[in-house]
Amino acid sequence: MADSSATEASTRRRRAAGRSASLLPVNGQPEAAFLGSAPANVRGGRGQAKRDRSLETARSDCHRTQESLLSSASGYNNYRGILNWCVVMLVLSNARLFLENLLRYGILVDPIQVISLFLHDPYSWPALCLVIVENMFILVAVYTERQLSKGSFSERVGFLIHCTNMAIMITFPAAVVLLVPSITPVGGASALSLYTILFLKLYSYKDVNRWCRELSTIKVKKLARSLSYIYYFIFAPTLCYELNFPRSPKIRMAFLIRRLFEMLFFTQLLVALTQQWMVPIIQSSMKPLEDMDLSRMTERLLRLAVPNHLLWLMFFYWFFHSSMNFTAELLRFGDRQFYNDWWNSETVTYFWQNWNIPVHKWCLRHFYKPLLRKGFSKIVSQSAVFLLSAFFHEYLLSVPLRMFRLWAFMGMMAQLPLAWLVGRFLRGNYGNAAVWISLIIGQPFAVLMYVHDYYVLHYRQEAE
């Protein structure tokens, strides 16, 4: 370790010299830079004595026993440059793919088409109506809490009302999406996601209020009544209700505008890349999938993996960094931990615990720990969490697509054995690589499954 830091220090010094180097004396000491690797010799002057000294140092300086940086023995580990390399490589190879794609398909980007994903008929906005109806459920929850805090509802009654409220929150929108033909898959999925989020938020709301009553703290009564506060919670980028959220002192305008710009930019980019890059690949992979031509299927899967993964990364940044920070900044919501360093995760478990902190916090606080308290074992509780997550994944995909294939469900449940295998057999960077692979390969696989089934379904219908 000391060794490595020493190496790094020296290399940093050299690089510093290199940085200040240039071909014009204008900036920095080119000599110091150019003679970086033998600074002792810089003094090598014209006089004999001087030359001798410089020569002595030269000889002592020219070679010395040392390991190559890439030898494990050197303890060197500064690969900062690789990050830039990977960015450059990705940009270039994708620039190439983009050009090839353009030469083959021409321009497929069509922003108007996006609207058609949300609306069949511009005069009916079923998804939007669904979203507006959400307020009902909020009001019911608040009303119940008020009665409970006043004591005019018994705990049991309150519990029953909350349960029915939530049960309806899950079933009603699903029924609407399934039965109303004018709802598009995308519109339906958006509406259901919003309902799911609200479900989790209100669940947390009722739990926390109950806990507070158990603690019989005074301020609960006041807060439980304030509608403004619960609406703040509904819009705040968190799923865990609290009586006093940490607030940031002021809205940083520059920050807000940067995030807003990112949001707009990535929205455009996501749409464009999907239309120009994803769709052609998916369409071209339908035939191999139907013929079950394995080698071509694999080729298509891997071809899809890259854009799919990049889009997912962009989506992650767009949603968890740009959008959530934007909302938080707007609401002066203090806690910006929307994700953790999942990119370093060496176990599947660590990934699921850290890529989506709001959901993780909720599961921990309102599902996993209550289960533990009820005396369930850790494995059972953890599996239950994955089961819940699997249910919601399936719920958010199958219902809008109006087909029940359980791919997403199985995909999530497959995380359990995967997590066990990785945690059991792979450590450090191998574990990390395994997590990445499962992400990069797993997703497009599920996507292909659904899209394929969806296409087949619709082709068949057209055929009939």
Add this chain to the structure above:
Amino acid sequence: MADSSATEASTRRRRAAGRSASLLPVNGQPEAAFLGSAPANVRGGRGQAKRDRSLETARSDCHRTQESLLSSASGYNNYRGILNWCVVMLVLSNARLFLENLLRYGILVDPIQVISLFLHDPYSWPALCLVIVENMFILVAVYTERQLSKGSFSERVGFLIHCTNMAIMITFPAAVVLLVPSITPVGGASALSLYTILFLKLYSYKDVNRWCRELSTIKVKKLARSLSYIYYFIFAPTLCYELNFPRSPKIRMAFLIRRLFEMLFFTQLLVALTQQWMVPIIQSSMKPLEDMDLSRMTERLLRLAVPNHLLWLMFFYWFFHSSMNFTAELLRFGDRQFYNDWWNSETVTYFWQNWNIPVHKWCLRHFYKPLLRKGFSKIVSQSAVFLLSAFFHEYLLSVPLRMFRLWAFMGMMAQLPLAWLVGRFLRGNYGNAAVWISLIIGQPFAVLMYVHDYYVLHYRQEAE
């Protein structure tokens, strides 16, 4: 900085927890892991008092003011996982390209064909003969030094003999390669490289001996005579002669075998990838190049850039790490600094100073500093170094290909303005990215130029 280290510490702690997590209690504490983000609550038991405490901590613990990791304000900078990501992405996307390539071209790898690159006629080995002749020049150099050390040659005479010796070393092999038709480009290039290396080594040999005479140290006379010592120097992985090289205590067998394995493995890989990946692209890019179809040319250039760059990286590792360490280990040569952390270089200058340390050391010790001592300015001396390097690059390409296009020469000289531009306008990661881009794009550009001209030349000949 403290902030960042703090963040890292905490994330490391969390990751440690995550690592020890698994779905079986067998290894680690799943609870500690799963409750990683709220460890205080682990104690949440069944008793009312306990629940209250756990609840208090829960509320205090659930949210707290903090920045997102990706916000610059967080000072977080641990992206170790990205390295694995980039490896995985490269492997997968190249696996895809490989599969696509196989489906399109079938298997093109043909190890026998490699031999034909070195030999037209298996009964004449002109390149090998050239290499054997090298010994002559070594002997001449040693003989001259002996006479000089005995004083039976005057400095002037010695200098003249050395000069003629070296002049012949550069011209004679070039003449042979140009005139003997049975020498293949690859064979010629290899022979000329070996001559260039020897040229640099003997130049250093004569310089150091002169310096030592100037210092009139005794041991010089002894050493200057020993043939074994100069042959050690000839085979040692350095270009800078010294009177006593640092030696490693013993040959580490495991290390030696690992390097040997790497050498063999990468040789195979380089050949296979060139035949299967580079050649088809180059051939397919001949037509666009002749039609001057710009968009397709760019597409082909970028398509070539990736394999070319990867091959170059492999070559770098194969030559500068595996081979040189192998030789060094075998000769118990202590100084293993064959390259420096050029991958982090933020200026073009730093890259050229650190990717090839043996040459850099030589230029510094025997070319740049002597020029400085002669009173030339730094810019002039530095340009002279690039000029010399450009000359040798051109020499090693044009002569074996038997066509003088100056692409390599211009490529090297272009480094001067490029270095100035980058050093002047780009800093930190932008500089680093610029260096990477110049590497990734610059090389295939030169390659395409040469290959194109070479093909055209030969097609024309066939046409006639």
